[in-house]
Amino acid sequence: AQKITQTQPGMFVQEKEAVTLDCTYDTSDQSYGLFWYKQPSSGEMIFLIYQGSYDEQNATEGRYSLNFQKARKSANLVISASQLGDSAMYFCAMREGSYGNQFYFGTGTSLTVIP
């Protein structure tokens, strides 16, 4: 079974609108971390936001928020007020394991912001 599932290969959003990128995960561990990374066309991987499995509040970082629904095992990224610079590939990832050394990535969602 896939550890991280991103079901939206591509998404479009109008500039200034909000968009939600879906991510579901699979783990039997109690302690884990969820991450979102952005990859612009230049190729580098940029960390966006983190959610710990015990965090009761949804994580927020500026225009990014993580909609964490633990029972449903989902960790959707919400980008508010989209900007043209948000056009990129977005990867959801999970960290688990005894030493925190198991890291799994989804296949990514390509987001295009339309002017």
Added chain:
Amino acid sequence: EAQVTQNPRYLITVTGKKLTVTCSQNMNHEYMSWYRQDPGLGLRQIYYSMNVEVTDKGDVPEGYKVSRKEKRNFPLILESPSPNQTSLYFCASIRTGTLPSSYGYTFGSGTRLTVV
């Protein structure tokens, strides 16, 4: 500045010509890893290293070698590259420890490898 330095950024080579992609981190991280990224497949782990002299295969190790003689360096070696190894490669490091932890991977800038 805390970083993972990966070189080269771009490389075009011919089939069968041995090459090495270097990776160095300055954060004293125990765990280092190599990934390849291909369209529609996301990031797939090639090899990882828990510490010096400790390496293990990831999901797609065939055709690759690694070594970890020093904590900071983790080179990726392609002994006889083939066109199906054309890909975007990332080196990454992470501090291991008790979860949950907000520490995620620190990635290198990536190496775009083309094998012709």
